[in-house]
Amino acid sequence: MDTIKKTDTCIINTYARIPVVFVKGEGSTLWDDQGNSYTDFLAGIAVASLGHCHPGVTKAIADQAATLVHVSNLYYTEPQAELASLLVEKSFADKVFFANSGAEANEAAIKLARRYFNEKGQPERFKIITMTQSFHGRTMAALSATGQDKIKEGFSPLVEGFVHCPLNDLEALTTLADDSVCAVMMECVQGEGGVLPVNADYIKAVRQLCDEKGILLIFDEVQTGMGRCGTLFAHELFDVKPDIMTLAKALGNGLPIGAMLANEEAAKGFSLGSHGTTFGGTPLVTSAALYVLETISNPDFLKETRDKGEYLKEKLTSLMAKHPSIKAVRGKGLLVGMELEGGAAEIVVKAMKKGFILNAIQGKVLRFAPPLVITRAEIDALATALDGLLE
Numbered sequence: 168m169d170t171i172k173k174t175d176t177c178i179i180n181t182y183a184r185i186p187v188v189f190v191k192g193e194g195s196t197l198w199d200d201q202g203n204s205y206t207d208f209l210a211g212i213a214v215a216s217l218g219h220c221h222p223g224v225t226k227a228i229a230d231q232a233a234t235l236v237h238v239s240n241l242y243y244t245e246p247q248a249e250l251a252s253l254l255v256e257k258s259f260a261d262k263v264f265f266a267n268s269g270a271e272a273n274e275a276a277i278k279l280a281r282r283y284f285n286e287k288g289q290p291e292r293f294k295i296i297t298m299t300q301s302f303h304g305r306t307m308a309a310l311s312a313t314g315q316d317k318i319k320e321g322f323s324p325l326v327e328g329f330v331h332c333p334l335n336d337l338e339a340l341t342t343l344a345d346d347s348v349c350a351v352m353m354e355c356v357q358g359e360g361g362v363l364p365v366n367a368d369y370i371k372a373v374r375q376l377c378d379e380k381g382i383l384l385i386f387d388e389v390q391t392g393m394g395r396c397g398t399l400f401a402h403e404l405f406d407v408k409p410d411i412m413t414l415a416k417a418l419g420n421g422l423p424i425g426a427m428l429a430n431e432e433a434a435k436g437f438s439l440g441s442h443g444t445t446f447g448g449t450p451l452v453t454s455a456a457l458y459v460l461e462t463i464s465n466p467d468f469l470k471e472t473r474d475k476g477e478y479l480k481e482k483l484t485s486l487m488a489k490h491p492s493i494k495a496v497r498g499k500g501l502l503v504g505m506e507l508e509g510g511a512a513e514i515v516v517k518a519m520k521k522g523f524i525l526n527a528i529q530g531k532v533l534r535f536a537p538p539l540v541i542t543r544a545e546i547d548a549l550a551t552a553l554d555g556l557l558e
C-alpha cells in the first residue's frame with residue numbers, strides 16, 4: 168500500500184491533506200517522493216523558522232540523542248536549565264514551565280491564571296476574556312478559549328468561564344472586565360483567524376486596563392513568537408509586556424516543545440504538584456530549542472527578518488494594482504496575509520503545481536509564514552508565480 172492510501176485508511180480523517188508525500192527538506196526547499204521540489208512559504212505552519220534540517224539544529228538533536236533523551240521532571244538536566252535561563256534572560260519573564268505543544272502551553276497559562284487567584288483567596292475570579300476569531304489550540308480548555316465557533320462544534324459541554332470580545336474594541340473589553348475576570352488572553356497577530364494584527368493603541372490600553380483591575384494579561388505567542396514577527400516576541404513591537412506568555416511552534420524548529428513563561432508574581436499561582444507533564448522539557452527538545460533561541464535572538468537575524476518581511480509585503484502589495492481580487496495585504500515580519508475575494512484554497516493547489524507551498528485560512532486569506540531564512544530571490548519568484556496565478 169502506498170503512503171497516501173495507508174494514511175487515508177489508517178489515520179483518523181481530521182485533515183484535508185493535499186496529495187503529496189514529502190520525503191526531504193533543506194532550508195526553504197522541500198522535495199516530494201516524485202523528485203519535485205517546492206519553495207516552502209508555510210514552514211510547517213510557522214514552525215521550521217531556521218529552515219528544514221538546519222545543520223545546527225540537526226547537530227544539537229543528534230548529539231543530545233546520543234547522550235540523554237529523557238529522564239522526566241523528577242530530576243535536573245542541563246539543557247532544560249540552559250534553555251529556561253536563556254528564555255528568562257531574553258524576555259519579560261522570571262519563570263518557565265515546559266510543555267509539549269501550543270495547546271498545552273495555553274492549558275498551563277489558563278490553569279496558572281485561575282490558580283493565582285485561588286491562592287489569593289479569590290476563587291470567584293475565574294473568567295478569562297479572549298478575542299473573537301482567536302485560536303488557542305484543540306485541547307478542551309484551549310478550544311473553549313478559542314473565539315471561533317467552528318472549532319468548538321460538537322464538543323459541548325465546553326470548559327466554562329471563557330468570554331469572547333471583539334478584537335481592537337476597548338469599550339467592549341472594559342465592559343466585560345469585571346471582578347470575576349482573572350485574565351485577558353490574546354494574540355498580538357491572530358494567525359489562524361486570518362493574519363489580523365492587533366492595534367498598537369488598543370494593546371497598550373489593554374495592558375493599562377489589566378493593571379487597573381488587577382487582571383493578568385496572557386499573550387499567546389505560539390505562532391507570533393520566536394522571531395516570526397521580526398522581534399523575538401511580537402509584543403516587543405508594541406512595547407507592552409504580558410504577565411504570562413505561551414510559546415511553541417518555532418521554539419523547537421520542528422521538535423515538539425511548548426513553554427509557558429510568567430513573571431515572578433503570576434508564577435506564584437503554581438506550587439509543588441499543581442501542574443506537570445511527563446515529557447515537558449526533555450533534554451532532547453530543549454537542546455534543540457536552545458540552539459534555535461540562540462540563533463533567532465541574534466539582533467542581526469531579527470533585523471534581517473524584519474527587512475525581508477517588509478520586502479515580502481511590498482512585493483505582495485505591488486500585485487494589488489493589477490489584481491483587484493486582492494483586498495488587503497497585512498501582517499508583521501514574516502507572518503503575512505493576503506486577503507482575496509475568495510478562492511484561497513484553489514490558489515494553494517495551483518501554487519503547489521508551480522512549486523510553491525502556500526496556505527489558505529478562513530477561505531479567503533493566503534497566509535505566508537516561510538522559514539525566516541527565506542531569501543529575497545525566493546520571495547521574487549513567489550511574487551512572479553502569484554502574478555500568473557491570480558490572472
Ligand SMILES: Cc1ncc(COP(=O)(O)O)c(C=O)c1O
Pocket residue numbers: 268269270271273302303304305354358359387388389390391415416
Ligand atoms: C496562536 C496559537 N495558539 C495555539 C496554537 C495551538 O498550538 P498546537 O497546535 O501546538 O497545540 C496555535 C496553533 O496553530 C496557534 O496558532
